[in-house]
Amino acid sequence: xxxxxxxxxxxxxLIEQKKLLEGSRVPSVRQYAKQLDCSVSTIVEAYARLVxxxxxxxxxxxxxxxxxxxxxxxLLAEHTIExxxxxxxxxxxxxxxxxxxxxxxxxxxxxxKEWLPEQTLRKALKLVAKSESxxxxxxxxxxxxxxxxxxxxxxxxxxxxxxxxxxxLISDSATHSIDLIFRNLLQAGDYIIIDDPCxxxxxxxxxxxxLNCIAVPFGKYGPEIEAFKHALQFQPKLxxxxxxxxxxxxxxxxxxxxxxxxxxxxxxxxxxxxxxxxAELEYFHAPRYLTLLxxxxxxxxxxxxxxxxxxxxxxxxxxxxxxIDQLIDLNIATHFNTSHLNAEIIYQTLTDSSYIRHIEWxxxxxxxxxxxxxxxxxTLDIHPIAMPKAGMFLWCQLPAHIDAxxxxxxxxxxxxxxxxxxxxxxxKNAHQFMRFNVAQCIDKKVYDVLVTCLNAQKxxxxx
Amino acid sequence: xxxxxxxxxxxxxLIEQKKLLEGSRVPSVRQYAKQLDCSVSTIVEAYARLVxxxxxxxxxxxxxxxxxxxxxxxLLAEHTIExxxxxxxxxxxxxxxxxxxxxxxxxxxxxxKEWLPEQTLRKALKLVAKSESxxxxxxxxxxxxxxxxxxxxxxxxxxxxxxxxxxxLISDSATHSIDLIFRNLLQAGDYIIIDDPCxxxxxxxxxxxxLNCIAVPFGKYGPEIEAFKHALQFQPKLxxxxxxxxxxxxxxxxxxxxxxxxxxxxxxxxxxxxxxxxAELEYFHAPRYLTLLxxxxxxxxxxxxxxxxxxxxxxxxxxxxxxIDQLIDLNIATHFNTSHLNAEIIYQTLTDSSYIRHIEWxxxxxxxxxxxxxxxxxTLDIHPIAMPKAGMFLWCQLPAHIDAxxxxxxxxxxxxxxxxxxxxxxxKNAHQFMRFNVAQCIDKKVYDVLVTCLNAQKxxxxx
Numbered sequence: 001x002x003x004x005x006x007x008x009x010x011x012x013x014l015i016e017q018k019k020l021l022e023g024s025r026v027p028s029v030r031q032y033a034k035q036l037d038c039s040v041s042t043i044v045e046a047y048a049r050l051v052x053x054x055x056x057x058x059x060x061x062x063x064x065x066x067x068x069x070x071x072x073x074x075l076l077a078e079h080t081i082e083x084x085x086x087x088x089x090x091x092x093x094x095x096x097x098x099x100x101x102x103x104x105x106x107x108x109x110x111x112x113k114e115w116l117p118e119q120t121l122r123k124a125l126k127l128v129a130k131s132e133s134x135x136x137x138x139x140x141x142x143x144x145x146x147x148x149x150x151x152x153x154x155x156x157x158x159x160x161x162x163x164x165x166x167x168x169l170i171s172d173s174a175t176h177s178i179d180l181i182f183r184n185l186l187q188a189g190d191y192i193i194i195d196d197p198c199x200x201x202x203x204x205x206x207x208x209x210x211l212n213c214i215a216v217p218f219g220k221y222g223p224e225i226e227a228f229k230h231a232l233q234f235q236p237k238l239x240x241x242x243x244x245x246x247x248x249x250x251x252x253x254x255x256x257x258x259x260x261x262x263x264x265x266x267x268x269x270x271x272x273x274x275x276x277x278x279a280e281l282e283y284f285h286a287p288r289y290l291t292l293l294x295x296x297x298x299x300x301x302x303x304x305x306x307x308x309x310x311x312x313x314x315x316x317x318x319x320x321x322x323x324i325d326q327l328i329d330l331n332i333a334t335h336f337n338t339s340h341l342n343a344e345i346i347y348q349t350l351t352d353s354s355y356i357r358h359i360e361w362x363x364x365x366x367x368x369x370x371x372x373x374x375x376x377x378x379t380l381d382i383h384p385i386a387m388p389k390a391g392m393f394l395w396c397q398l399p400a401h402i403d404a405x406x407x408x409x410x411x412x413x414x415x416x417x418x419x420x421x422x423x424x425x426x427x428k429n430a431h432q433f434m435r436f437n438v439a440q441c442i443d444k445k446v447y448d449v450l451v452t453c454l455n456a457q458k459x460x461x462x463x
Numbered sequence: 464x465x466x467x468x469x470x471x472x473x474x475x476x477l478i479e480q481k482k483l484l485e486g487s488r489v490p491s492v493r494q495y496a497k498q499l500d501c502s503v504s505t506i507v508e509a510y511a512r513l514v515x516x517x518x519x520x521x522x523x524x525x526x527x528x529x530x531x532x533x534x535x536x537x538l539l540a541e542h543t544i545e546x547x548x549x550x551x552x553x554x555x556x557x558x559x560x561x562x563x564x565x566x567x568x569x570x571x572x573x574x575x576k577e578w579l580p581e582q583t584l585r586k587a588l589k590l591v592a593k594s595e596s597x598x599x600x601x602x603x604x605x606x607x608x609x610x611x612x613x614x615x616x617x618x619x620x621x622x623x624x625x626x627x628x629x630x631x632l633i634s635d636s637a638t639h640s641i642d643l644i645f646r647n648l649l650q651a652g653d654y655i656i657i658d659d660p661c662x663x664x665x666x667x668x669x670x671x672x673x674l675n676c677i678a679v680p681f682g683k684y685g686p687e688i689e690a691f692k693h694a695l696q697f698q699p700k701l702x703x704x705x706x707x708x709x710x711x712x713x714x715x716x717x718x719x720x721x722x723x724x725x726x727x728x729x730x731x732x733x734x735x736x737x738x739x740x741x742a743e744l745e746y747f748h749a750p751r752y753l754t755l756l757x758x759x760x761x762x763x764x765x766x767x768x769x770x771x772x773x774x775x776x777x778x779x780x781x782x783x784x785x786x787i788d789q790l791i792d793l794n795i796a797t798h799f800n801t802s803h804l805n806a807e808i809i810y811q812t813l814t815d816s817s818y819i820r821h822i823e824w825x826x827x828x829x830x831x832x833x834x835x836x837x838x839x840x841x842t843l844d845i846h847p848i849a850m851p852k853a854g855m856f857l858w859c860q861l862p863a864h865i866d867a868x869x870x871x872x873x874x875x876x877x878x879x880x881x882x883x884x885x886x887x888x889x890x891k892n893a894h895q896f897m898r899f900n901v902a903q904c905i906d907k908k909v910y911d912v913l914v915t916c917l918n919a920q921k922x923x924x925x926x
Binding site: 044045048049051052053054076077078089090093094097098110113116118121122125126128129130133134135136137138139140141142146147150151153154162163164165172173174175176179183188201204205207208309310311312313328329330332333334335336337338339340341342345350351352353355356 | 507508511512514515516517538539540541552553556557560561573576579581584585588589591592593596597598599600601602603604605609610613614616617627628635636637638639642646651664667668670671772773774775776791792793795796797798799800801802803804805808813814815816818819
């Protein structure tokens with residue numbers, strides 16, 4: 001604590017103890033400096049900060065006063081909102097984002113913050129604090145951070161994809177990327193193909209755009225070919241999917257399936273939007289539609305949220321130059337610009353050598369906890385449909401007669417946030433399924449609460 | 464430069480000088496450490512960073528190699544895009560954002576980066592680099608940074624508006640805020656009222672949402688009442704305007720006009736979306752619709768871009784609790800989350816005592832350059848319609864027979880980006896007008912180029 005912070009604390013303490021009352025004058029700067037044995041400039045700064053944080057107010061020529069209702073104002077208290085909402089595509093997001101720190105979140109879609117490369121990120125922030133002023137103050141060019149685009153282009157060389165920098169647009173997040181693409185290519189009422197199950201927010205996005213979703217069952221090797229062919233009869237405008245590790249099933253697209261879907265897409269002029277956000281967590285490189293079909297037929301999107309930070313928002317879109325140009329116009333109109341600072345922080349973190357080591361560490365941790373979670377869940381008669389090759393998700397079948405939504409609601413009341421199957425399912429046929437994030441299933445309490453709630457449901461069902 | 468950076472530079476130099484060729488092996492870590500008289504760990508780190516920045520590649524067990532086409536790959540060069548596009552609502556944005564550093568931008572809508580509180584921001588970044596990990600790694604709650612919302616609420620007390628924290632949503636920018644509101648309240652084909660002239664991006668946003676805009680002439684004291692009454696016949700869903708200092712006219716809403724518009728809004732159940740981004744630049748507090756009508760009829764939005772940083776994206780929405788809740792669902796679906804890190808950096812900057820002093824400095828600078836610019840432009844027979852009370856904009860009439868779009872195109876060819884009137888005008892009757900940003904009109908070259916281009920147009924017209 002600096003001297004300034006200490007002096008601020010002293011004033012706050014006097015207010016708390018009612019030794020300084022609301023509306024009363026606080027000691028003059030000189031008086032108080034003497035009293036605390038500080039320099040005058042320390043108290044000047046402390047008072048100024050107390051004014052900007054709303055504790056004191058300054059009256060010109062008359063000194064400083066305790067602000068009315070400053071921090072005790074009940075209006076300015078943060079309330080937790082109680083949701084009674086039904087399990088819809090936004091249920092898991094709202095619960096997870098609004099959760100208290102002491103809640104456990106086996107249903108959420110991200111790694112615990114202890115798993116993220118905190119020290120590398122802090123180092124990057126310090127570096128950026130000293131870097132060129134345009135990263136701190138300026139808008140970025142419409143395409144976004146050039147070095148970060150170069151990094152993204154180089155990463156694609158591993159997929160045999162050779163991009164130029166004008167084929168990449170930096171966005172705010174993977175979700176923002178899809179939103180821009182939808183706005184550019186689709187109109188309300190259009191049909192799109194999604195996987196069933198798929199990432200629940202794809203469904204929320206489609207709803208926000210008033211689209212018609214055709215859900216194609218997604219199995220162990222990718223979408224079911226016959227169902228996909230059937231879906232094409234509706235003349236869908238695009239197919240939105242996770243490449244690499246699939247959310248929520250953890251499945252990996254097989255080369256045969258990728259080839260079949262790619263041929264169908266080509267024959268039918270169907271655009272594929274490929275969300276690549278889990279790429280860093282792969283052990284073996286799964287096929288990508290972008291590799292097979294190129295930019296004429298595929299738009300790839302991604303972000304750095306899963307392995308770097310959820311607080312530093314940054315994503316990207318890879319598409320043909322002409323489309324990127326349209327997306328830029330749309331981004332200016334609806335968002336004006338993306339955060340140049342965030343892109344620079346991300347770039348500095350990615351290019352620090354410790355980042356690669358950290359990813360290796362994360363992958364090892366995931367493998368270890370994947371095994372442990374499968375074992376623990378088996379004791380509750382909860383089993384994954386298939387064993388994922390990589391990633392954080394297990395798509396599990398619950399014991400007979402257990403409803404995922406009911407179980408999620410009762411676990412929520414006990415401080416555990418789950419991810420019930422129907423949030424992921426357009427066809428609503430996943431009420432017996434649950435997605436578990438193995439990185440969020442370490443605490444024993446998860447299983448204790450699950451046992452209790454499962455038993456309560458079984459008794460209810462038996463009764 | 465650290466030792467690591469120096470070692471990296473040496474390798475890059477060898478590649479540039481063709482002493483190390485593409486595909487060739489670089490010295491082993493030990494060899495090179497000896498050669499440069501560095502520690503082995505320095506070279507390990509240097510090589511690792513050269514790998515992540517795409518200069519070298521690592522082949523397991525075989526050492527490090529110069530990557531093919533690494534930095535000489537023409538694909539990965541940044542190109543400047545040439546625009547031949549017509550002057551539309553996005554013209555100024557694209558030109559300004561894509562501008563080279565050596566271009567002058569009297570047409571752009573922001574302060575030069577030298578005017579922004581760079582040191583305070585750097586201090587905030589260093590502070591945040593050491594702050595609690597959740598600001599660096601976690602998603603924020605759906606409403607966003609609580610202390611920042613408290614700060615925003617307290618600021619509104621000056622307008623006699625008393626908010627609770629659930630009536631505020633942190634967004635990515637002012638534009639993002641309006642976009643969310645439009646998505647929530649409007650459908651394609653709906654009518655809205657905008658000012659004529661108005662901020663050009665309001666028009667771009669309306670176009671992206673496929674809305675019908677009714678343009679009401681905006682004069683010295685605000686919108687023309689009779690025209691506003693007439694516009695109400697179309698049953699518009701909302702009225703979007705700048706409160707405080709108006710963009711582009713620099714005008715300030717009078718209390719009488721505010722009162723008349725407020726009554727009309729109330730009688731007709733018309734929602735007003737009030738963009739408050741220039742509030743910090745006011746000398747005297749202009750009326751706000753939010754003060755007169757409250758949250759039942761007004762949504763207020765804003766950001767910190769104008770006086771703090773354009774690189775740290777952060778904005779907000781003030782609305783009724785129930786509407787904020789709907790906007791959160793929409794924000795999760797289309798954006799998932801806003802940057803917690805940015806909000807924390809903004810909060811730390813705002814509450815540093817030097818920020819308020821810096822705003823005072825900016826206001827003095829603006830006043831000084833407002834006077835100087837008016838004088839300089841007068842020598843070219845360019846005159847503001849009215850003298851703004853505050854802010855950075857002058858809305859000027861050009862000499863007779865000079866077309867703003869033509870002048871802008873010829874100035875662009877000479878390295879000067881202007882803001883032609885019709886970009887701001889739905890009715891397209893501002894071809895004789897130009898917006899000047901006084902903070903970007905300091906360089907003598909602005910006037911030199913203007914003289915040359917004005918004369919060329921006069922000759923053309925005379926001929």
